[in-house]
Amino acid sequence: MHILVCGGTGCHASASNQLLENLKEQVAEKDLAGEVQVIATGCFGFCEKGPIVKMIPDNTFYTQVTPEDAAEIVEEHVIKGRKVQKLLYRDPVRKEIISESKDMGFYKKQLRIALRNCGLIDPENIDEYLAADGYAALGKVLTEMKPEEATKVLIDSGLRGRGGGGFPAGVKWEIARRVQGDLKFVVCNADEGDPGAFMDRSILEGDPHSVIEAMIINGYCIGANYGLVYIRAEYPLAIERLKIALNQAREYGLLGDDILGTGFNFEIEIRYGAGAFVCGEETALIHSMEGHRGEPTFKPPFPAQSGYLGKPTNVNNVETFANIPVIFNKGAEWFASIGTEKSKGTKVFALAGKINNVGLIEVPMGTTLREVIFEIGGGIKDGKKFKAVQTGGPSGGCLTEKHLDTPIDFDNLVANGSMMGSGGMIVMDEDDCMVSVARFYLDFTVEESCGKCTPCRVGNKRLFELLETISKGKGTHNDLDKLRNLGEVIKDTSLCGLGQTSPNPVLSTMDNFWDEYLAHIDEHRCPAGQCKDLIKYEVVAENCVGCTACARNCPVNCIAGERKEVHFIDQSICIKCGACFDKCKFNAISVS
Amino acid sequence: MKKVKSLADLKKMKEQLQSRIALREKSEHPDGIIQVKVAMATCGIASGAKDVMDFFITNLEKRNIDAIVSQTGCMGYCYAEPTIEVRLPGQDPVVYGFVDLKKADEIIEKYIKQGELVDGIIPVNYKTID
Numbered sequence: 001m002h003i004l005v006c007g008g009t010g011c012h013a014s015a016s017n018q019l020l021e022n023l024k025e026q027v028a029e030k031d032l033a034g035e036v037q038v039i040a041t042g043c044f045g046f047c048e049k050g051p052i053v054k055m056i057p058d059n060t061f062y063t064q065v066t067p068e069d070a071a072e073i074v075e076e077h078v079i080k081g082r083k084v085q086k087l088l089y090r091d092p093v094r095k096e097i098i099s100e101s102k103d104m105g106f107y108k109k110q111l112r113i114a115l116r117n118c119g120l121i122d123p124e125n126i127d128e129y130l131a132a133d134g135y136a137a138l139g140k141v142l143t144e145m146k147p148e149e150a151t152k153v154l155i156d157s158g159l160r161g162r163g164g165g166g167f168p169a170g171v172k173w174e175i176a177r178r179v180q181g182d183l184k185f186v187v188c189n190a191d192e193g194d195p196g197a198f199m200d201r202s203i204l205e206g207d208p209h210s211v212i213e214a215m216i217i218n219g220y221c222i223g224a225n226y227g228l229v230y231i232r233a234e235y236p237l238a239i240e241r242l243k244i245a246l247n248q249a250r251e252y253g254l255l256g257d258d259i260l261g262t263g264f265n266f267e268i269e270i271r272y273g274a275g276a277f278v279c280g281e282e283t284a285l286i287h288s289m290e291g292h293r294g295e296p297t298f299k300p301p302f303p304a305q306s307g308y309l310g311k312p313t314n315v316n317n318v319e320t321f322a323n324i325p326v327i328f329n330k331g332a333e334w335f336a337s338i339g340t341e342k343s344k345g346t347k348v349f350a351l352a353g354k355i356n357n358v359g360l361i362e363v364p365m366g367t368t369l370r371e372v373i374f375e376i377g378g379g380i381k382d383g384k385k386f387k388a389v390q391t392g393g394p395s396g397g398c399l400t401e402k403h404l405d406t407p408i409d410f411d412n413l414v415a416n417g418s419m420m421g422s423g424g425m426i427v428m429d430e431d432d433c434m435v436s437v438a439r440f441y442l443d444f445t446v447e448e449s450c451g452k453c454t455p456c457r458v459g460n461k462r463l464f465e466l467l468e469t470i471s472k473g474k475g476t477h478n479d480l481d482k483l484r485n486l487g488e489v490i491k492d493t494s495l496c497g498l499g500q501t502s503p504n505p506v507l508s509t510m511d512n513f514w515d516e517y518l519a520h521i522d523e524h525r526c527p528a529g530q531c532k533d534l535i536k537y538e539v540v541a542e543n544c545v546g547c548t549a550c551a552r553n554c555p556v557n558c559i560a561g562e563r564k565e566v567h568f569i570d571q572s573i574c575i576k577c578g579a580c581f582d583k584c585k586f587n588a589i590s591v592s
Numbered sequence: 593m594k595k596v597k598s599l600a601d602l603k604k605m606k607e608q609l610q611s612r613i614a615l616r617e618k619s620e621h622p623d624g625i626i627q628v629k630v631a632m633a634t635c636g637i638a639s640g641a642k643d644v645m646d647f648f649i650t651n652l653e654k655r656n657i658d659a660i661v662s663q664t665g666c667m668g669y670c671y672a673e674p675t676i677e678v679r680l681p682g683q684d685p686v687v688y689g690f691v692d693l694k695k696a697d698e699i700i701e702k703y704i705k706q707g708e709l710v711d712g713i714i715p716v717n718y719k720t721i722d
Binding site for chain 2: 001002004031034035056057058059078079080081082102120121127128130131132133134135136139142143251252253254260261
């Protein structure tokens with residue numbers, strides 16, 4: 001029997017480490033070490049209910065397991081063969097217990113290719129990766145294929161870059177392969193910066209060898225002998241596991257000189273980033289690795305012509321790399337049979353926001369937003385109404401009810417005014433104000449703009465100020481025109497992808513929620529009740545019973561009133577935090 | 593330190609290591625595979641069920657038989673411990689009692705390999721609900 005314990009960052013934060021130790025201790029104490037193995041794996045994706053424990057072979061899926069539950073799991077499940085009922089997953093809608101992951105709505109529609117080994121193998125043990133067909137693709141490519149043949153396989157598979165732009169990965173390799181150069185580099189972009197997206201981190205934490213293997217294949221195809229992983233220093237667990245994996249690969253001779261006796265040499269180093277969003281852009285990333293400021297430069301020259309240290313360089317994202325070994329194992333045709341006409345394979349999404357099942361999911365391209373949000377995501381929290389879903393992070397836009405049945409792929413998302421980005425998906429309900437959402441993303445871009453080109457540095461700041469004016473109820477129709485014009489100009493004239501896409505959240509919310517902008521301007525009203533300057537909390541005299549709950553919870557003591565008498569809010573002191581509204585059990589606080 | 597020096601080395605290593613995670617991969621489709629459940633409650637363990645289970649795990653692997661061996665709770669036949677349940681694909685499960693290592697060997701060779709019933713079957717007198 002195997003007990004798999006999730007060792008991703010999310011579950012780690014909920015003490016899965018201690019749980020792992022406790023389980024091992026219990027197993028040893030009961031003298032079952034020969035029969036039961038306790039293994040830490042990568043992320044299962046169901047972060048909403050972590051820490052996750054999966055029992056093999058009966059596939060029982062335990063959720064929200066605490067270190068104290070270890071004894072009960074071993075005593076009841078392992079020894080007596082009875083499932084621990086209180087730890088089983090309960091369907092949020094139908095309220096029934098589901099004991100196996102394959103029956104859960106969250107997993108039913110998923111197809112895990114990039115995440116295939118996450119939650120299956122121990123990421124700190126190369127033997128488990130080898131057992132799961134690891135390095136078989138590398139063996140095949142190095143011994144049976146010429147670089148051009150292997151590159152052709154990738155072109156035929158139709159794999160597109162998963163970092164945001166969706167450029168065909170095989171074509172990128174082919175360009176880098178054709179460029180002449182004595183020294184070439186392979187770079188893995190692990191500078192994941194979209195708010196809410198964490199798939200790259202999870203892959204590096206759960207299956208680091210798949211990225212290493214793909215980088216070596218990449219090196220062989222384009223004629224490079226050096227690889228660099230650019231990763232943000234704020235991912236300590238991913239860095240640690242990657243280091244362990246690199247050392248193990250070196251020990252096994254799968255990295256270094258004369259790999260598998262073929263005479264091909266490849267070495268990989270790690271470079272740390274300080275977590276600047278702009279460094280996800282490949283030219284900025286390369287400059288940062290060279291020790292320069294993380295600022296983008298104009299393309300061309302593309303990195304394939306002049307990249308790291310002026311040498312031909314191929315940059316791919318973590319998730320892109322993680323797909324590659326499987327493509328060589330199962331063939332380009334297999335991969336191309338999954339997905340839509342122009343977007344092949346699957347995509348990992350980080351589901352977040354007002355959704356029941358927050359977590360990491362992987363679905364075939366062409367799955368609809370409705371399936372992702374309502375079937376896998378389990379619908380909107382607290383039975384509220386769906387309003388919008390933000391995809392593509394600060395570069396993307398908001399999609400609404402009318403887009404729910406759109407099959408998700410690179411081109412459809414762009415056609416609808418958003419983009420794939422790296423796969424963040426933030427779901428919003430009726431309580432979210434779209435002007436505030438646009439302002440939030442602009443705030444992020446203003447913070448993260450490197451400041452090199454004027455449209456991005458100054459333009460985004462102005463966009464942000466306009467949005468602030470509107471959310472204070474002081475905007476005019478002229479401001480709306482300015483927002484649109486300025487947005488278009490920034491898109492057209494910025495140097496890199498950051499500026500070229502930063503007005504998207506504004507433009508797409510204007511397209512889809514025009515009424516909401518008008519309400520802020522014409523009626524000085526925030527329909528969602530979010531913009532603090534436009535709302536007012538008041539006591540509804542006829543409902544107030546004088547329970548004092550509001551007064552006791554008010555952080556600024558602006559509510560006055562005697563017990564059992566109607567209370568009163570002093571508007572001059574009120575900071576509109578909404579604490580009174582949340583605490584009142586008698587509907588005696590109104591928002592207007 | 594193990595070095596993987598060639599493709600042949602890599603393939604050999606994979607074969608040797610496969611069993612490490614085979615259980616996890618197989619458990620996704622348990623119906624098509626031989627399942628052996630060993631009753632491992634207190635009475636079973638006291639009568640030597642642990643040794644029997646270890647025997648099944650190592651020997652099924654050694655004899656290249658694809659199977660899932662797992663422990664289960666008390667089946668209720670405490671007079672006949674250790675007891676095991678064997679389920680061949682597409683067949684009803686069969687429960688054997690008084691399984692010592694010799695019996696275990698016989699069960700693998702005759703029942704699991706050839707489908708021939710051997711002595712020691714306990715008629716199943718219960719139904720389980722899922």
